[in-house]
Each structure stands twice: as C-alpha cells, then as structure tokens.
Amino acid sequence: MIASPRPNSGPPLPPPSPEALAASEALTALIRSEIAAAGGWLGFARYMELALYAPALGYYAGGSAKLGAPGDFVTAPELGDLYGRTLARQVADLLPAGGDLLEFGAGSGALAQTMTRELAALGRAPGNYLIIEPSAELAARQRLRLEALGLGTRFQWRSTLPDAFRGVMLANEVVDAMPAHAVAWTPDGLVERGVTLDASGLRWTDRPATGAVAEAMRTIAVDLPPSGRYESEINLAGPAWLRAIAASLAEGALLVIDYGFTREEYYHPQRSTGTLMCHYRHHAHGDPFFLPGLQDITTHVDFSALAAAGANAGLDLLGYAGQAQFLINCGITELLARTDPTDVRRYAPLAGEAQKLLSPAEMGELFKVMALGRGTQEPLAGFAAGDRRARL
Ligand SMILES: C[S@@+](CC[C@H](N)C(=O)[O-])C[C@H]1O[C@@H](n2cnc3c(N)ncnc32)[C@H](O)[C@@H]1O
Secondary structure, three states: OEOEEOOOOOOOOOOOOHHHHHHHHHHHHHHHHHHHHOOOOEEHHHHHHHHHHOOOOOOOOOOOOOEOOOOOEEOHHHHOOHHHHHHHHHHHHHOOOOOEEEEEOOOOOHHHHHHHHHHHHOOOOOOEEEEEOOOHHHHHHHHHHHOOOOOOOEEEEOOOOOOOEEEEEEEEOOHHHOOOEEEEEEOOEEEEEEEEEEOOEEEEEEEEOOHHHHHHHHOOOOOOOOOOOEEEEEOOHHHHHHHHHHHHEEEEEEEEEEEEEOHHHHOOOOOOEOOOEEEEOOEEEOOOOOOOOOOEEEOOEEHHHHHHHHHHOOOEEEEEEEHHHHHHHHOHHHHHHOOOOOOHHHHHHHHHHHHHHHOOOOOOOOEEEEEEEEOOOOOOHHHOOOOOHHHO
16 A cells, blocks of 8 residues: 655645545444443454444445545555556466466456456466455446456456365455454553543543453563553454465465565564554555544554464465565566667556565565465465565
8 A cells, every 4th residue: 555654744634525524424423332332442453344344334335436546545456557467477377277366355456457367368367256345335346347348257246255266366455454453562461452432532542451362462572662562453353364265275375465574573672553554545644533434444464473374274385575576576577678668658657666566665575475375386486586484
C-alpha cells in the first residue's frame, strides 16, 4: 500500500461527502451498540472487523473507491501491469497441469486481469480462476471487469475454500487487512487494548490480556522501552487462515505478498508503538477511530507466525524474500527491457512503476513474498537469489 505519511500539522484531511459521513455515523452507532452489549469494552480485533467488514457500512463492504487514485491507497497491481506480468512467470512455473488459480481479496480485479492475460500468453492459462472476496461491493466490481475479458478462463466467486485444491493461491495485501488484536507489554503485565466510549467518542482502554491473546503474547519476547510500555499487534486470524489453506491445498502453492517482517524484526525493541496504520485519501496516519468505515485500517504481517502455522499444518516453506529481490529473480528487468527506452511515452510509466515496486524507499524492501506449498518442485525461480527463509 502506498500513501504519504500524514504530518502532525498541516492542511486538514479532505472532508467526506454528506452521504459518506452519514454512513460513518451509522457504523459508529453500530459500534457503540456492540460496545454497550459487550459490557462497555470491545477488543480492538472486533472493532477492526466492524470498521472494515460490517455489512454495507464497513470500509470494504461500503461503496467508497478504496483502491487507486480516486480512493485511499495504491497497491502494486494498481500501479500498472508490470507487477502482475512478472508475478505470472512464477505462477506459470508453479501451476500444475490442469490446475486452477485462487486469489484471495482480489480488490479491483486488476491482478486477476493481468494474471489471466499473461498466463494465456505464456500458454499456461488456468482452468478456473477462483476468487474469495469478503466484500460484496468489491466482488461486484471484479465481476464487471473480469467477465468481460473473454479469455477462456472461467471466473468463479466463492465464500469457502475448495476441497483438494490443485493450483496456485495468491494473497496480495490480504493478511494486513485481517482484524488484529492490539496488545501491550507493561511492567504490570500483559494488556489487551480495546475500545470504549466517553463523552469525546471512541477511545483506547486497556484491560488484562486473557485467553488466546495472552497465550500468544507469552510466546513473544519483547524488551520494554524506557517508557515501560511496548505496544504492538497480534494477528490470530492470519495463522488460522493458513491452517484452513493447508487443509484445502492438495497440490501446488500459496504466494503471500504483503508488508511485514520476521518475528524478530516485528517485535524489535525500536518498534515499541506497533505497526497499526490507517489510510484515508492517500494519507497514512495512526488513528483507527477517525471516520470509521471511511478509512482502511491495517497492521504489518508477522511472516514467522504464518510460516510456523504452515509448517505445523504440513506445508513446505518454499521461499521468503523482499519484493524487489523476488521480482528481479522473476525477470522484471528483462520485461522492462522489452520496451524501447527512447519510446518515452511507453517507457516512462513502466520505469516509474518499476521504481515504486523495487526501490527500498518504496515497496521493494518493506514488502515480502513468501511461498508455501505441497508437492511442488524446488527451487522456485523467484527465490533463486536472496532467499531469507532461514531467518523466519
Ligand atoms: C488492501 S485490499 C487488497 C486488494 C488487492 N489484493 C490488491 O492488492 O489490490 C485487501 C483485500 O483483502 C480482502 N480480504 C480481507 N480478508 C480476507 C480474507 N480472509 N479472505 C479473502 N480476502 C480477504 C478485502 O476484502 C480486500 O479486497
């Protein structure tokens, strides 16, 4: 996701339309009633779930643009088709004969469009392109875009994983959008951060961590900073999602692409205020209570947790690399070189796209690619150099 960090001072954020504001107020009323029904305190994961996915009102369920220039953030597939064409080379290698593709959270459908075209051009078109998309609004947009392609690939939208899936699964910036628990390590013990209401609105309130959250926190070693408080997030939904994938995948691989780190880097002493990030009209900031339903809320991905869940469920860890390294391994520079640099009108946008995808200051280093699979041939081209799986 690309958006500029919001400075502490500066011009106010663009105001929402009256209709968008009314939808945000309706969602806030729903959240207020859940807080009351829960006895006055709601865990942050449930707040995030409502803010993003409450039917008709949550950020992903509602009608706002979300992705691309008119929306709140830009993802790699939205930059152009260089990303999808490069990724397709790895997918083509991994796809078993007669296998299918399954994309989680396909956003605007941009990656599905590029992937389908490129795989067809490589003579490796999948039989079916399945999409699991919790947002009915995005699924409708994807249908409109993809069913018009007419490339012979059958698109299917489904709400559950298939049995005995053979093929390649893709999750581009999906795990960061799963509801995560907000937590803090303090001298007084383990704390779960939740949401309460006061006269000024929604606010953060701690309570002692219990159950699965406390259990997960105990497996993570953090150094308390001088302030005495180390805040972070724990995404329990991601490992659960991976266990379900492991139960579904008979042959093939899953590629997870997202921003995040190994566990050691995630819970690094210097990251003592966590990774929670909100996106509104291309501004990134840290207030999840700003206009609920009108902004995206995300956390970075703990790739070690996903790798461990995959290994425990019997999947092979096939590779882990920074996005730039992975795309270079897959031949992005060779694809770029196919366009004549003197043809500035065609070359300049591609070079700009490559710069955003590869630069360590943009998506090249913060974003990682992880592959897990069953019954696949190693080594994978995307991890031929710079494979960091031993660090997970
Ligand atoms: C940040 S958007 C990314 C969209 C797209 N993949 C892209 O890169 O442009 C997150 C997407 O993940 C979807 N999502 C969230 N949780 C999901 C889950 N458990 N399974 C499938 N999709 C999910 C959201 O509905 C949304 O489409």
